[in-house]
Amino acid sequence: MPAVVKGWRLLLTPTLSRHLGLALVAFILLLLLSSQIGAYDDYTLAAVAIFVIATAGLNLLTGVNGQLSLGHGALMAVGAYSTSLLLRGHDLPLILVLLLSLAGASLVGAVFGVAAARLRGPYLAGATLALAVGLPQIATRYSHVFGGEEGLTVPPPAAPSWLGADFPPERWMAWIAIAVALVTLVLLGNLLQSSVGRSFKAVRDHEAAAALAGINVARTQVVAFVVSSACAGLAGSLFAYWSGLTAPAGFGVALSLQLISAIVIGGLGSLSGAVWGSIVLVFVPNFTSGMASSLNLPSSVGNNLPLLIYGAVLVVAMLVVPYGIDGGLRRLLALARARWAGAATNHKGVVDWDDPAGS
Amino acid sequence: MNIQINHMTSAMSRIAIGCALALLAACGESGGTTNTASAPGITTSEIKIGSTQPLTGPAAPGYSEIAPAANAYFQYVNAHGGIFGRKITYEYLDDGYNPTTTSSVTRKLVLQDKVFAVFNALGTPTHLAVVDYLNSEKVPDLFVASGCNCWNDPSTHPYTFGWQPDYTIEGKILGQYIQQNLAGKKVGYFYQNDEFGLDGVKGLDQQISSVASRQNYVPTNTNVAPQIAALQASGAQVVVSFSIPAFTALALLTAAKLHYNPVWVVSNVGSDVPTLTGLLTKFSSGAAGGQLLTGMVTDAYLPLVTDASNPWITLFKKIHDQYIQSLPWDGNVLYGMGAAYAFVQAIKAAGRNPTRAGIVHTLETTKLTGGPGLAPYGYGSNNHLGYLGVQVATIGADGNATTVGPVYTSSDSGSINQYSGTPATPPSNGIPS
Numbered sequence: 001m002p003a004v005v006k007g008w009r010l011l012l013t014p015t016l017s018r019h020l021g022l023a024l025v026a027f028i029l030l031l032l033l034s035s036q037i038g039a040y041d042d043y044t045l046a047a048v049a050i051f052v053i054a055t056a057g058l059n060l061l062t063g064v065n066g067q068l069s070l071g072h073g074a075l076m077a078v079g080a081y082s083t084s085l086l087l088r089g090h091d092l093p094l095i096l097v098l099l100l101s102l103a104g105a106s107l108v109g110a111v112f113g114v115a116a117a118r119l120r121g122p123y124l125a126g127a128t129l130a131l132a133v134g135l136p137q138i139a140t141r142y143s144h145v146f147g148g149e150e151g152l153t154v155p156p157p158a159a160p161s162w163l164g165a166d167f168p169p170e171r172w173m174a175w176i177a178i179a180v181a182l183v184t185l186v187l188l189g190n191l192l193q194s195s196v197g198r199s200f201k202a203v204r205d206h207e208a209a210a211a212l213a214g215i216n217v218a219r220t221q222v223v224a225f226v227v228s229s230a231c232a233g234l235a236g237s238l239f240a241y242w243s244g245l246t247a248p249a250g251f252g253v254a255l256s257l258q259l260i261s262a263i264v265i266g267g268l269g270s271l272s273g274a275v276w277g278s279i280v281l282v283f284v285p286n287f288t289s290g291m292a293s294s295l296n297l298p299s300s301v302g303n304n305l306p307l308l309i310y311g312a313v314l315v316v317a318m319l320v321v322p323y324g325i326d327g328g329l330r331r332l333l334a335l336a337r338a339r340w341a342g343a344a345t346n347h348k349g350v351v352d353w354d355d356p357a358g359s
Numbered sequence: 360m361n362i363q364i365n366h367m368t369s370a371m372s373r374i375a376i377g378c379a380l381a382l383l384a385a386c387g388e389s390g391g392t393t394n395t396a397s398a399p400g401i402t403t404s405e406i407k408i409g410s411t412q413p414l415t416g417p418a419a420p421g422y423s424e425i426a427p428a429a430n431a432y433f434q435y436v437n438a439h440g441g442i443f444g445r446k447i448t449y450e451y452l453d454d455g456y457n458p459t460t461t462s463s464v465t466r467k468l469v470l471q472d473k474v475f476a477v478f479n480a481l482g483t484p485t486h487l488a489v490v491d492y493l494n495s496e497k498v499p500d501l502f503v504a505s506g507c508n509c510w511n512d513p514s515t516h517p518y519t520f521g522w523q524p525d526y527t528i529e530g531k532i533l534g535q536y537i538q539q540n541l542a543g544k545k546v547g548y549f550y551q552n553d554e555f556g557l558d559g560v561k562g563l564d565q566q567i568s569s570v571a572s573r574q575n576y577v578p579t580n581t582n583v584a585p586q587i588a589a590l591q592a593s594g595a596q597v598v599v600s601f602s603i604p605a606f607t608a609l610a611l612l613t614a615a616k617l618h619y620n621p622v623w624v625v626s627n628v629g630s631d632v633p634t635l636t637g638l639l640t641k642f643s644s645g646a647a648g649g650q651l652l653t654g655m656v657t658d659a660y661l662p663l664v665t666d667a668s669n670p671w672i673t674l675f676k677k678i679h680d681q682y683i684q685s686l687p688w689d690g691n692v693l694y695g696m697g698a699a700y701a702f703v704q705a706i707k708a709a710g711r712n713p714t715r716a717g718i719v720h721t722l723e724t725t726k727l728t729g730g731p732g733l734a735p736y737g738y739g740s741n742n743h744l745g746y747l748g749v750q751v752a753t754i755g756a757d758g759n760a761t762t763v764g765p766v767y768t769s770s771d772s773g774s775i776n777q778y779s780g781t782p783a784t785p786p787s788n789g790i791p792s
Binding site: 038039040041043047136138140143147149150151153170243244246247248249250251252286289290292293294297298300302303304306307 | 383414415419422423426427430448449452456457459460462463464466467470471479483484487488491492493519552554577578580590683685686704
């Protein structure tokens with residue numbers, strides 16, 4: 001009986017109920033949106049949701065805990081290859097595959113996290129970069145297991161029959177990805193509000209002070225690495241379902257750098273920053289991909305234009321909103337609040353970065 | 360009937376007479392003389408096709424010219440009346456030779472841009488990522504820009520057709536050349552470690568009994584020094600290379616650095632002289648160049664780019680000069696135009712109002728003849744192979760290729776036969792009738 005009471009009380013704590021409520025509203029809105037758009041837009045929406053999972057996890061590690069990882073693409077590869085290998089010749093339920101892939105990436109993350117906790121700054125960046133460069137090569141070295149350069153194909157998740165025969169598989173994929181992304185965001189949101197989340201920030205801001213306050217710095221860093229790897233593994237698993245293929249070229253250094261650039265553009269240290277970053281990560285290349293053939297430019301220019309635009313977006317974003325899109329929006333919000341409140345308060349459009357919502 | 364005619368305006372009767380004449384003359388099985396939106400990507404005035412190409416990334420050098428070249432030919436056709444009055448719109452997207460990107464941009468072509476067909480999508484590992492998807496969506500997947508024999512599988516992939524000779528056939532004919540002309544020399548292999556290289560090796564192995572060393576590379580790792588050193592250590596005097604241009608250049612430069620000078624026998628896709636010369640100069644910062652290509656053995660299934668007397672070369676060079684002057688005139692441009700010519704042949708043969716299933720049926724039942732190829736196409740109801748053979752060529756000191764011996768044709772397991780057909784000349788307006 002007391003356990004039940006405690007369970008109810010937990011549900012009523014403001015943090016959890018607020019996050020659950022928000023997630024539920026977002027889920028319903030996104031489902032409605034997904035039903036109104038075309039199959040390719042659903043496919044794109046699924047990509048955004050998948051990258052949200054990966055970047056939210058990376059933002060927890062880099063933005064909240066202060067550990068830079070240039071190797072998250074490789075951790076996604078662990079999740080994706082786990083999924084592909086599990087589905088090779090077996091027809092396992094999606095939820096089981098997701099959980100096992102998550103576990104696989106967490107394990108690799110735990111091993112690597114122990115090493116990472118001893119490294120700082122450029123050494124940590126170098127070590128994680130080695131992970132990004134080295135891990136995908138295993139797939140070509142042991143090509144009889146991992147399928148070499150061509151990789152392994154993954155069957156798309158089958159939509160349940162009650163949705164009808166005409167239900168686009170891309171929409172089902174989007175629904176799955178959105179659901180998993182929202183669950184991940186709720187769990188991470190709660191974690192950040194808990195004592196564990198506070199210790200992440202404490203370690204980031206001042207390791208010695210955190211240690212003096214009784215926080216086990218190394219253990220906190222390993223925990224952050226494991227949680228972050230779990231997110232990467234989950235995203236990798238969904239990525240395998242989404243693209244239908246797991247190949248080493250898909251998980252190169254470029255992916256790891258894209259994830260980092262996404263959280264920097266979106267806003268370091270916040271979950272909404274991860275969402276904004278993922279939107280940029282997916283939509284900018286999507287918008288520019290047809291330019292080579294549709295614009296009448298010399299091919300040496302046209303072929304490289306999408307890359308140029310992506311680079312330009314990065315530079316402009318850093319100049320205009322140095323704290324990322326999320327930071328820019330919060331600053332706007334704070335300025336508006338200051339204007340509204342007038343001179344009566346001393347709000348001057350200053351954002352409290354650890355409690356930016358002002359709650 | 361009489362009453363109806365009496366009620367017709369003169370314009371209508373003209374249309375009716377025109378219809379009847381056109382039916383007799385050309386319409387054939389397609390029926391109808393007005394354009395209808397007969398399939399996704401086909402409107403009354405447009406045929407929209409798409410492709411995935413390595414415009415950036417490791418396979419971009421050389422290959423990035425193919426799609427603009429094909430597009431130049433389509434623009435030429437559009438400027439001369441199009442196909443039954445329809446203009447071809449060719450939308451090619453960059454996949455960076457990354458199969459994961461191929462997978463997502465192909466979905467963009469099919470789901471968002473709603474192309475009629477995917478045409479000349481480039482690359483073996485890349486296209487393998489989407490061949491199941493395109494067939495499950497029943498999208499014609501025409502003239503894949505890769506010689507993997509995986510495209511010839513009509514029972515599982517009825518919508519997919521190859522175009523260039525498959526690498527196994529090419530390997531067999533190159534292997535035969537080595538047996539006949541370089542007999543007694545030790546042979547080594549250098550190949551891309553995927554279906555592309557492995558298919559080539561399959562063909563070579565049917566002809567060459569003992570191999571001194573087998574070395575492979577993956578396109579994501581540009582260090583080929585260990586492989587070339589191993590070939591040198593094995594004493595191989597002939598090295599057969601199934602490689603993309605960037606890796607042919609890397610292999611040649613690495614060998615030159617090691618003072619290793621075997622006879623290089625390079626698959627057609629990795630042997631374009633202007634592309635290789637550019638890469639050799641760039642990779643060696645000007646220290647080396649085209650001189651490394653002298654004596655290289657390769658093969659061809661289209662007329663040689665340098666053969667100015669060939670009417671196909673005259674035609675395609677003219678289109679090149681008019682539409683894509685900024686690109687070099689090389690084998691990649693010729694390739695793109697040759698494939699585009701085949702597409703125009705196929706879509707015209709499919710009739711005024713083509714459907715997706717219709718163009719597949721046309722390719723399986725109507726022989727495409729009269730194109731630029733040296734060998735015939737293999738298309739039939741049980742065969743989705745393109746060109747069935749090649750002619751061996753050697754590169755001279757001036758960088759020009761010279762063909763050696765006759766054109767040979769073969770199949771993956773059958774014998775090698777000499778082909779005696781005469782080459783076709785292009786139609787006077789340069790557009791297949």
